[in-house]
Amino acid sequence: MSYEGYEQWLCRTGHLHIYDCYDAPDMETWSCHHCGEPVGHVNAVDCTNEEAEGEQEFVIRQPAPRCGCCDQPIGPPVYWLPGEQPRESPGSSQSSHGTLLT
Ligand SMILES: [Zn+2]
Numbered sequence: 001m002s003y004e005g006y007e008q009w010l011c012r013t014g015h016l017h018i019y020d021c022y023d024a025p026d027m028e029t030w031s032c033h034h035c036g037e038p039v040g041h042v043n044a045v046d047c048t049n050e051e052a053e054g055e056q057e058f059v060i061r062q063p064a065p066r067c068g069c070c071d072q073p074i075g076p077p078v079y080w081l082p083g084e085q086p087r088e089s090p091g092s093s094q095s096s097h098g099t100l101l102t
């Protein structure tokens with residue numbers, strides 16, 4: 001009987017990285033290979049019972065950019081970090097710079 005699982009990492013920009021729980025890098029020294037930002041959010045998912053327990057679904061903030069000529073994805077999508085997504089509908093133009101009350 002052993003623990004199985006993986007970790008969902010978001011850099012501060014919102015790029016998603018998945019690491020096996022036994023293979024996760026050091027948070028202190030990690031930086032995103034897309035943008036160089038440090039980690040902003042880590043979520044551990046427990047798969048011991050064949051179910052991904054605790055898996056988080058992140059909301060896409062910017063879809064993956066695509067090449068203008070061949071439509072191939074040329075970069076990763078960007079996700080909202082939990083807590084950073086504005087509550088208001090995207091239409092309302094008051095983009096206050098995220099002072100979050102907890
Ligand atoms: Zn990044």
Ligand SMILES: [Zn+2]
Binds near residue numbers: 067070071
């Ligand atoms: Zn192309």
